Amino acid sequence: MPEKSTLGLTDTHCHLNFAEFDSDRDQIIERALDNGITKIVVPGIDIDSSKNAIHYSEKYPMVYAAIGIHPNSGESWSENSIAELEQLAKNPKVVAIGEIGLDYYRKYTPIKLQQDIFSKQLQLAKNLGLPVIIHNRQASEDILAMLKTWFLGLVNNHSGLARNPGVMHSFSDDFQMAEQYIKLRFKIGITGPVTYRNAVILREVVKNQDLDNLLLETDAPYLPPNPFRGKRNEPANVRIIAEKIAEIKDRSITDVANITSDGGNQLFNWRVSR
Secondary structure, eight states, X not given: OOXXXXXXXXXXXXXXXXXXXXXXXXHHHHHHHHTTEXXXXXXXXXXXXXXXXXXXXXXXTTEEEEEOOOGGGGGGOOTTHHHHHHHHTTSTTEEEEEEEEEETTTOSSOHHHHHHHHHHHHHHHHHHTOOEEEEEESOHHHXXXXXXXXXXXXXXXXXXXXXXXXXXXXXXXXXXXXXXXXXXXXXXXXXXXXXXXXXXXXXXXXXXXXXXXXXXXXXXXXXXXXXXXXXXXXXXXXXXXXXXXXXXXXXXXXXXXXXXXXXXXXXXXXXOOO
């Protein structure tokens, strides 16, 4: 049997709590370890999936949880949601509030309600001192405006969270927009599409952005990199994303692994218990 990789990669966004992994979750974890992945962040999209994320974080030492209500799950929001999330956040393996944000493409949830839910969860993150994992689909202007206001509040309140406030998940905007988020000290999450032939703009973002500002994500089971398009994605494939970034930036994969994982360490503060 070949030796396991010692790269020390981090998959900062994987929906390991989804049903697509129910039949072989243990094997998924083993393949991740074999490919040098040592940490995985599993975000929730509603209360139940947030609880499941915590469950798997307790089952697998390498897994950590994020909790939150996704904009496409906004109809599940209730007057008790913030209190439920606050209670879940007491678990020491909860490292972020997410996946939260705005989605103007699907619009499963009315835009005004999306914005209200997003605002309340940003406030929760501020209160708890937890970074945020941001979903953005065709809502860049509104998300940027809301995050600017939120970040200014962190700075004015001398919050330590202002140093590492969050990550823009599966970034798909251009370099100029990336720079706007970097000014707010956000990380840029890079997923499988960076390997797609038509992803010219995304590769330009990677080429012209410091590695310190990038995080690796699979968004599994979605967005598999080449050559696995059309198949279920999994955390082991974060290595392919790292290899592509190394190629784009003319750096070693070891550099990419070390620098992006250091960024994950700074953002998620794994070793801190609350």
